[in-house]
Amino acid sequence: MATIDGSTIIGESILISGSLNGDEDLTVRGRVEGTLTLTRTLVVEPTGVVKAEVQVKNCVIAGAIVGNVTATESVEITKEGRMVGDIAAPRVIIVDGASFRGRIDMGEVDVDLERPARASRPLAAASRPALKAPGRAAPEAKKAEEKTAVAAASGRPPAPPAPVAMGAVKRKVIVKRK
Amino acid sequence: MAGIEKAPAPRSGAHTVIGSSIVIDGEISGDEDLVIQGTVKGRISLKESLFVEGSGVIEADIETANVEVSGQVTGNIGASDKVELKADCKVVGDIRAPRILIADGALFKGNVDMDVKGGK
Numbered sequence A: 001m002a003t004i005d006g007s008t009i010i011g012e013s014i015l016i017s018g019s020l021n022g023d024e025d026l027t028v029r030g031r032v033e034g035t036l037t038l039t040r041t042l043v044v045e046p047t048g049v050v051k052a053e054v055q056v057k058n059c060v061i062a063g064a065i066v067g068n069v070t071a072t073e074s075v076e077i078t079k080e081g082r083m084v085g086d087i088a089a090p091r092v093i094i095v096d097g098a099s100f101r102g103r104i105d106m107g108e109v110d111v112d113l114e115r116p117a118r119a120s121r122p123l124a125a126a127s128r129p130a131l132k133a134p135g136r137a138a139p140e141a142k143k144a145e146e147k148t149a150v151a152a153a154s155g156r157p158p159a160p161p162a163p164v165a166m167g168a169v170k171r172k173v174i175v176k177r178k
Numbered sequence B: 001m002a003g004i005e006k007a008p009a010p011r012s013g014a015h016t017v018i019g020s021s022i023v024i025d026g027e028i029s030g031d032e033d034l035v036i037q038g039t040v041k042g043r044i045s046l047k048e049s050l051f052v053e054g055s056g057v058i059e060a061d062i063e064t065a066n067v068e069v070s071g072q073v074t075g076n077i078g079a080s081d082k083v084e085l086k087a088d089c090k091v092v093g094d095i096r097a098p099r100i101l102i103a104d105g106a107l108f109k110g111n112v113d114m115d116v117k118g119g120k
Helices: A111-135 A139-153 A161-177 B002-006
Strands: A007-010 A015-022 A025-028 A031-038 A041-044 A049-061 A064-066 A069-077 A082-084 A091-094 A099-101 B016-018 B023-030 B034-036 B039-046 B049-052 B057-069 B072-074 B077-085 B090-092 B099-102 B107-109
Touching (some): A025 A031, A031 A041, A069 A082, B034 B039, B039 B049
Parallel strands (some): A015 A031, A025 A041, A031 A049, A041 A049, A049 A064, A049 A069, A064 A082, A069 A091, A082 A099, B016 B034, B049 B057, B057 B072, B057 B077, B072 B090
Antiparallel strands (some): A007 B016, A015 B023
16 A cells, blocks of 8 residues: 655645645645745646745756745756745756746855856856847847846856856857867 | 456546655645645545545545545545545544445544435
């Protein structure tokens, strides 16, 4: 009878309102409202909607979350993921196509490590749109501008946007060489 | 094709499983089968079947079509179709359903009401 232990699934038509605590992986395809506390991984599938204060170890968002997410390890918003709320986690991954509004706190970033990064990033970010804008007003330039704007709005330039943008540029260069 | 009907459709068709380490305090509602191995306090209302497995503990009022209890339930159970108390289950509360099955070995304390309002 006790079938698959260690994994919980909230089906599509299920609504849970209140508090949910647990020590196992949780997959949400339905709705959860209230508070959600896990010591393992939360996966919100594309049909899943979580309107809750979330505290987990890992969080993968392919559906929607409205509320603050605190993760002891990582938060990932996939390309289908939508989220409104603040994220506090040492690792935050936001994939291209994901939508997110809120603040991100990756904890105490080492100041000595952060400074050179800070110095180089805004320069690179500033030079890129300036170079692109006159020649070809590509949508990518706009995207990059938006990304830097988001980074500026969040108070500090967080790590994710810059690597994403750099990665895109690098890929482009490779394509040209071919 | 008969094999398909004989397959344990309710359990394998259940999309929702509340695992054994999960504690839910609040309300669960939905239109699909629900398997509970963990703890639920509050209220459960479903349009399908509820399975409370051996490790499941429920302190809630239940409103569903079918209930199958192998674990513990404290609270009133109302089912539009059937309530089944399996051996080794512990149920405290009132049960209201047109069909009620209590297996040998089940522990139950409460009222039973099989009266169908429509009348037979």
